[in-house]
Amino acid sequence: MKYGRTYNFSAGPAMMPEEVLEEIAAEMMNYHGSGMCVMEMSHRSQVFQQIRDEAEADLRTLMGIPENYQVLFIQGGGTVQFAMVPMNLMKNGLACYVETGVWSKKAIAEAKKYGQVRIAASSADQNFSYIPDCSRLDIPENADYVYLCENETINGTTWHTLPDTRGKTLVADQSSMFLSRPCRVEDYGLIWGGVQKNVGPAGMSIVIIRKDLIREDLPAFVPTYLSYKTHADAGSLYNTPNCWAIYCCGKVFKYLLRHGGLEAMAARNAEKAAVLYDFLDQSRFFTGAVRKEDRSLMNVPFVSPSKEQDAAVVAAAKAAGFDNLKGHKSVGGLRASIYNAMPKEGVEALVAFLAQYEAQHL
Amino acid sequence: MKYGRTYNFSAGPAMMPEEVLEEIAAEMMNYHGSGMCVMEMSHRSQVFQQIRDEAEADLRTLMGIPENYQVLFIQGGGTVQFAMVPMNLMKNGLACYVETGVWSKKAIAEAKKYGQVRIAASSADQNFSYIPDCSRLDIPENADYVYLCENETINGTTWHTLPDTRGKTLVADQSSMFLSRPCRVEDYGLIWGGVQKNVGPAGMSIVIIRKDLIREDLPAFVPTYLSYKTHADAGSLYNTPNCWAIYCCGKVFKYLLRHGGLEAMAARNAEKAAVLYDFLDQSRFFTGAVRKEDRSLMNVPFVSPSKEQDAAVVAAAKAAGFDNLKGHKSVGGLRASIYNAMPKEGVEALVAFLAQYEAQHL
Secondary structure, three states, X not given: OHHHOOEEOXXXXXXXXXXXXXXXXXXXXXXXXXXXXXXXXXXXXXHHHHHHHHHHHHHHHHHOOOOOEEEEEEOOHHHHHHHXXXXXXXXXXXXXXXXXXXXXXXXXXXXXXXXXXXXXXXXXXXXXXXXXXXXXXXXXXXOOEEEEEOEEOOOXXXXXXXXXXXXXXXXXXXXXXXXXXXXXXXXXXXXXXXXXXXXXXXXXXXXXXXXXXOOOOOOOOOOHHHOHHHHHHOOOOOOOOOHHHHHHHHHHXXXXXXXXXXXXXXXXXXXXXXXXXHHHHHOOOOEEOOOHHHEOOOEEEEEOOOHHHHHHHHHHHHHOOEEOOEXXXXXXXXXXXXXXXXXXXXXXXXXXXXXXXXXXHO | OHHHOOEEOOOOOOOOOHHHHHHHHHOOOOHHHOOOOHHHOOOOOHHHHHHHHHHHHHHHHXXXXXOOEEEEEEOOHHHHHHHHHHHHHOXXXXXXXXXXXXXXXXXXXXXXXXXXXXXXXXXXXXXXOOOOOOOOOOOOOOOOOEEEEOEEOOOOEEOOOOOOOOOOOEEEXXXXXXXXXXXXXXXXXXXXXXXXXXXXXXXXXXXXEEHHHOOOOOOOOOOHHHOHHHHHHOOOOOOOOOHHHHHHHHHHHHHXXXXXXXHHHHHHHHHHHHHHHHHHHHOOOOEEOOOHHHEOOOEEEEEOOOHHHHHHHHHHHHHOOEEOOEOOOOOOOEEEEOOOOOOHHHHHHHHHXXXXXXXXXX
């Protein structure tokens, strides 16, 4: 690869498009004649306001976000969203969560601090290797919302069909699949995504929230920063935002628009994932960890015949220029994260490497 | 200036050292042979761990942080710290705050959500243009801590002597003076600073906390992210941190060490500020807004004879290449923020411009 860059299969932070990084480097000493780097700009200045506004406008175009939804840029990542969602959306004090892996479990644990949590469905019985049937969920009449993690980064599952929430507000953590495929925003009450997986640098979540869900009458203990209304009323500029992340994400949004938008990304991602899954399906050495129909197109966990071999493959891969292939400690094995910015050539090269490794070690 | 850069007097985000920006640009496509940009690195990777560890070690060297203090990198800026401080440090439910301007008022308002706040002293009577006498504060025996904003960015005051807290824990918001002068960390229980003023890019606060103040037994409503213990136990890697800010701040720490550390910065800052204050003191057109003995070396608010003239000066200055000189809306007038990274030549050039403006308009 150019610049001696490596194929980086990290689950996040992860690869960004090379042409975006080139633009950012070129603008470092003086952004568009402003006389300063974006990191040095007052967040109240006109030049930064334009960067922020273009980022939001481009995201709205990409996802087709309707007028009655607000876009918020909030610091603190998923850990903060796990608290903000129940703090802001629990009115009756009851919410349904679908338990599909590490990240939904974390969301559940945090929500329990603020109200009652009903596990509407779970795939814990098979180590979260599938998405449970959610066509007929038992959702109480007074449930405030139904929450799911739409792509479990660690477990490698994804929702290809959304559950029937029986009219209740759907809340989705889209962190590791954000902008990887078209999304009907109208189907959700709230979508949030940490941007450090499929978009830009760590340090920011994007929240897309239907305006009627933004409340004023929150419990007194809710910190100002953790109220969606704080950010909504101020256009995400109540306090100094992560300006750099907004700038970099804005660059990625423009990159995605230039390259055909989310339809094109979805096609490209399906093609890329097929290269790896097709290999795993025919391999006698490596095995995919997830039920076929629930496979993520972003995060592909797989195992070799033993833990010792897993570690040996990761080390050999790293030496061959394929970085961050070790699976999460809670699952083990290997994991290849192949987000938007991973080129198809990267997946093909990995498959070639794995095939050769298999031939040598079977 | 090189690269057509401007003298940027923004109160924050603000100027960063040019040589730091050059290094960052040079490492954008491939950091030290890692094959990736810092924005693309797994926060669990060895290469990032080293960046994080060096940043902390260099900060410890710069400030002389004792072993019994922990350094934390936390997202969310001041607004999050305003809540974290009382949430984590109020055991008896009572804290003393010194009210010296906009930022201490915000801290006070947030603290009132979590307990009783006693205003130990205030300079509200003269629009926060001075630091109140705090040599004999009336601090209740059961007060959990005494809080102050050590440099009020908007009002332009700074504490040249710390108050006598009668043995109670001192908590200081050092955001707009962080690393501008030597600091005896032992005098404080907790120091926090948003880095986007005097250090690096927006999106992170650095918290320096004495270890015995890190508590486990917090109220149930405290979000996981807002517990200092969460971050302390995980070396600020409980969740994905603002990796980019850690990296950039680390670069600035190395820059400060290369250039003589905080003693050298303090001398340089005093010299720079004197250029501007000496001009203001002899001017018959411009007037400094703060009592002499409490003047900030970082943020210098001043006024012209009228609001109309203030606006005209700001516009003329901008046209002449001096950016972001407008005072905060709560104070009006003009404000020049002259943080570590503002070269002395920038202040001299501003003074030359103001002198010429005065000659033409008096």
